[in-house]
Amino acid sequence: METVTPQHFLVLSFLLFAVGFLGVVIRRNLLLVLMSLELMLNGVNVALVSFSRTSLNLDGSLFVFFIMTVAATEVAVGLALLVALYKKRQSVFSEDISLLKN
Amino acid sequence: MIMSRHPVPAALFMIISLVSVAALFVLLEAFFLAILQVLVYAGAVMVLFLFIIMLLDVGPDGGKVSRIKVISGLAGCLSFGILVVLLLQFSGIGSAESGSWQEIQTTEQVNGDSLLFSTSLKNFGYGLFTKYMLPIQVAGFLLLAAMVGVIVLSKKSLTSGGTE
Numbered sequence: 001m002e003t004v005t006p007q008h009f010l011v012l013s014f015l016l017f018a019v020g021f022l023g024v025v026i027r028r029n030l031l032l033v034l035m036s037l038e039l040m041l042n043g044v045n046v047a048l049v050s051f052s053r054t055s056l057n058l059d060g061s062l063f064v065f066f067i068m069t070v071a072a073t074e075v076a077v078g079l080a081l082l083v084a085l086y087k088k089r090q091s092v093f094s095e096d097i098s099l100l101k102n
Numbered sequence: 103m104i105m106s107r108h109p110v111p112a113a114l115f116m117i118i119s120l121v122s123v124a125a126l127f128v129l130l131e132a133f134f135l136a137i138l139q140v141l142v143y144a145g146a147v148m149v150l151f152l153f154i155i156m157l158l159d160v161g162p163d164g165g166k167v168s169r170i171k172v173i174s175g176l177a178g179c180l181s182f183g184i185l186v187v188l189l190l191q192f193s194g195i196g197s198a199e200s201g202s203w204q205e206i207q208t209t210e211q212v213n214g215d216s217l218l219f220s221t222s223l224k225n226f227g228y229g230l231f232t233k234y235m236l237p238i239q240v241a242g243f244l245l246l247a248a249m250v251g252v253i254v255l256s257k258k259s260l261t262s263g264g265t266e
Binding site for chain 2: 004006009011012014016018021022025026029031032034035038039042045046049050052053054055056057058059061062064065066068069070071072073075076077079080081082083084086092095
């Protein structure tokens with residue numbers, strides 16, 4: 001019977017981070033890019049909690065708490081910026097937001 | 103999630119993955135963080151996302167295939183493949199010595215300098231208000247600054263939209 005080891009959690013956190021990174025790279029909708037950033041932060045959170053549990057040290061979990069705080073503020077500010085940008089340029093696609101090109 | 107072009111299905115898939123991460127936190131016996139994950143992420147953040155999606159009425163990613171998109175997609179797939187190969191090569195998953203879980207002690211909160219992992223909320227609060235006193239103040243100030251910033255941003259865009 002195979003049990004779940006810490007390495008499985010690390011592999012999963014790596015996969016979450018990789019999927020989020022891929023989303024940041026290939027998506028052009030800035031909303032989806034922000035969501036993929038959230039996914040990357042979640043991958044890091046899984047790794048931190050897994051390390052915290054294996055070494056029986058609470059510091060990792062506390063850091064996850066702070067990362068969640070920062071992620072929530074980042075989403076709020078990012079979405080406000082996005083709405084302001086949409087009102088100015090009528091688009092949320094990253095290729096339309098080039099001030100220097102045209 | 104990243105494969106769907108429409109923002110709304112992507113957001114719903116995102117909620118599923120966030121709740122699954124909360125379930126993983128339960129498996130890791132970090133119950134408080136699981137609750138926090140569901141409340142903050144699946145509750146507040148994703149509701150904000152869905153609200154903005156509905157507000158802006160965003161359609162799917164258009165059919166215009168730009169050269170940059172093709173190149174970045176290829177680069178993303180390539181780097182992802184390289185990372186997966188390196189991971190499988192060096193991790194040694196499934197070997198017998200790949201780690202095990204230790205029992206959680208419940209009797210004391212600190213062991214020397216380090217805070218002990220625990221399922222109880224008491225240790226969490228103890229750690230937050232002793233060792234991480236300054237970071238929690240900074241986090242509170244960050245929340246305040248973000249709130250003021252968001253209000254200023256939306257107010258400014260509102261007035262400029264009104265004058266135009």
